[in-house]
Amino acid sequence: MSTTTSTEIFEILRAPHVTEKSTTNKEATDGRVVAFKVKLKANKVQIKEAVEKLFNVKVESVRTATYHGKWKRQGKSRGRRSDWKKAYVTLKPGQKPIEFFETT
Secondary structure, eight states: OOOOOHHHHHHHEEEEOOOHHHHHHHHHTTTOEEEEEEOTTOOHHHHHHHHHHHHOOOEEEEEEEEEOOOEEEETTEEEEOOOEEEEEEEEOTTOOOOOSSOOO
C-alpha cells in the first residue's frame, strides 16, 4: 500500500461533484455514495487512499468514469474543453457520511 502525502491528496481529489444526480444518489444511500472530480490519471487505489486519509472514513468501493471534453465555438474560433474524470466513492456501512456544506 503506497503512502499518500497531503499535497498529493488534493491533487487526486480535485473537488466534490455536486449535481442533482449525485445529491439524489447520496440521499438514496443515506450518505454512503459520494461523487468527486478527480485527477485524470488517478487510479481507484489512489482515490480510495486519498478519501480515507482526508475524511477519516473507511471506503468500500470506488467506481470511476472518464468524460471527454466538449468542442466549443465562439465565432470562427474552435476550442476543446479538457477531459475529466469522476469517481463514485461508496463508504462502508456504519461510517459517518461526508458532508461538504455543514451548517452551524
